[in-house]
Amino acid sequence: MTTVFAVIAPGPLTTVQDAGRGRFLHMGVPLSGALDPFACRVANRLVGNSDEAAVLEMTFAGPHLRVLDEVDLAVTGADMVWSVNGVSAPCWRTVRVGRGDVVRVGQARSGCRGYLAVTGGVDVPVVLGSRSTCLSGRLGGIEGRPLRKGDRIARGAGELLKRARRLPDPPVYGRTVRLRAVPGPQDECFQGSLNLFFEAVFQVTPRSDRMGCRLNGPVVQREEGAPQGIVSEPSLPGNVQVPPDGRPIVLLVEQTMGGYTKIATVISPDLSRIAQARPGDTVRFDRVTIEEAHAVCREAARRLAGIDALLALPVSCLERLGLPF
Amino acid sequence: MLYETPRFRFSGDRGLLIEYGEGVDLSVNEKVHRMTALLQRALPDGVEAVIPGYCSMCILYDPCRTGPAALERHVLGLENAQDRREAAPARTVRIPVCYGGEFGPDIGFVAAGHGLSEEEVILLHTERSYPIYAIGFAPGFCYLGGLDERLHTPRLETPRTRVPAGSIGIADDQTGAYALETPGGWRIIGRTPLRLFVPERPDPFLYRAGDRIRFSPISQEKFDAIAVGDQA
Numbered sequence: 001m002t003t004v005f006a007v008i009a010p011g012p013l014t015t016v017q018d019a020g021r022g023r024f025l026h027m028g029v030p031l032s033g034a035l036d037p038f039a040c041r042v043a044n045r046l047v048g049n050s051d052e053a054a055v056l057e058m059t060f061a062g063p064h065l066r067v068l069d070e071v072d073l074a075v076t077g078a079d080m081v082w083s084v085n086g087v088s089a090p091c092w093r094t095v096r097v098g099r100g101d102v103v104r105v106g107q108a109r110s111g112c113r114g115y116l117a118v119t120g121g122v123d124v125p126v127v128l129g130s131r132s133t134c135l136s137g138r139l140g141g142i143e144g145r146p147l148r149k150g151d152r153i154a155r156g157a158g159e160l161l162k163r164a165r166r167l168p169d170p171p172v173y174g175r176t177v178r179l180r181a182v183p184g185p186q187d188e189c190f191q192g193s194l195n196l197f198f199e200a201v202f203q204v205t206p207r208s209d210r211m212g213c214r215l216n217g218p219v220v221q222r223e224e225g226a227p228q229g230i231v232s233e234p235s236l237p238g239n240v241q242v243p244p245d246g247r248p249i250v251l252l253v254e255q256t257m258g259g260y261t262k263i264a265t266v267i268s269p270d271l272s273r274i275a276q277a278r279p280g281d282t283v284r285f286d287r288v289t290i291e292e293a294h295a296v297c298r299e300a301a302r303r304l305a306g307i308d309a310l311l312a313l314p315v316s317c318l319e320r321l322g323l324p325f
Numbered sequence: 326m327l328y329e330t331p332r333f334r335f336s337g338d339r340g341l342l343i344e345y346g347e348g349v350d351l352s353v354n355e356k357v358h359r360m361t362a363l364l365q366r367a368l369p370d371g372v373e374a375v376i377p378g379y380c381s382m383c384i385l386y387d388p389c390r391t392g393p394a395a396l397e398r399h400v401l402g403l404e405n406a407q408d409r410r411e412a413a414p415a416r417t418v419r420i421p422v423c424y425g426g427e428f429g430p431d432i433g434f435v436a437a438g439h440g441l442s443e444e445e446v447i448l449l450h451t452e453r454s455y456p457i458y459a460i461g462f463a464p465g466f467c468y469l470g471g472l473d474e475r476l477h478t479p480r481l482e483t484p485r486t487r488v489p490a491g492s493i494g495i496a497d498d499q500t501g502a503y504a505l506e507t508p509g510g511w512r513i514i515g516r517t518p519l520r521l522f523v524p525e526r527p528d529p530f531l532y533r534a535g536d537r538i539r540f541s542p543i544s545q546e547k548f549d550a551i552a553v554g555d556q557a
Binding site: 294301 | 334335336338339340342347348349361365373374375376377378379380381382383385388389392459460461462463464465466468505506507524529530533534
């Protein structure tokens, strides 16, 4: 274990996250983990880490860090303006930094959540099988809280790269987010408004956090006589719950049970998109069947495998192949 | 009310919800925990987690490795097999509680609302064991059913921002325990010195859904003694 960063300024909300905490959902312990699993995974792969390694999740803007030991970094996800000693650095590729360097991750030009991966992964104690921070339960990460000025960050074991790596074709985040969703599990409470839900245009509100993305737009009416709520049942990321006020909330990673009815559920490969939505962005839901959703999952898994192969190639090789940058 | 056959619903592309009945009903809830335990004993291929609720459970699966049809068959197979198996007996977990005073700031409200003395509230709260219907809202927070009618008390109008770990509360017809310090709106009547949640332990929680909990009253001195011992 080596201490690699001292936190000069923490950014608006920077937390340690990994692939999530799935082992204690039955004990009310939220999944937690990176809201954008794709960007998190690519950040780790860029610096040569396994999928289990922890990264820093940065919201709207990132931290200022003093580098205490030579290491490789990658910043992915939201298009954050970042620099090393005042010289601007690219996202979605690895950058070597050395002792005494100052890394400043600024505002996101597009997207909402950036991921900073470091060789060996951010090293914090494993709590209930994960290093991710659960803010509501004050668990994991650094004392269960966001980064603070003065924190020191250590990394796990891992070799520095022989050559830089980059993702040739990174995602672009617009101000319109389309989310594929499967109706249910309580769509019968909304039969009359289901079509409207899938045609409506919603906006992300500023009252969104890691627990859920709250939407404004047309009020989603429930059927005459349909219950306002249900006996609490397990909830999952992507569930679109509709409280009695008719304003949908897309549940994210800090909830395990709920008593609100759920009109539809965003499919798992599209959760990365909602993670990158900013307040004011437009959200539309596209109806898919469960079979279509599973086909998308398999396609996403194939694409990830392809990306893994590309990431293993050094930048010079990608340039020779003439792949898009 | 228990359904004759379970009902299956999609909770997105990774969740299969299985409903065993309706409402807050002990026989339905017992069925949920029996099936959850059976599934957790040998997780089918591609299943990542099984999460029990009040009258349903959710199977979280990897759609690249399994699918709802296979899982439905598996669950129905367990259903048919389980009559022949002996259900594991529910454990009763004993939890000592120091009632009233600084540990139970709302015990006076609960007592006054029902024309009881604080001693009577303690007696009514400790004379029976409670089934754990569900665990959720916050890590390790347990929802217990079967509270004596004379103790039913509405939630706080404004939830507290911090309820200390170990607090024992009442909300309407339920009682429960806070395993972690969190915000909360339940009426707090006491606190246990036991650490209900210790992340470093192999089994980090003292209980699981489906167990029963029995509270026993202790003095402040006993509270301090146990608290010191439990930290060690």
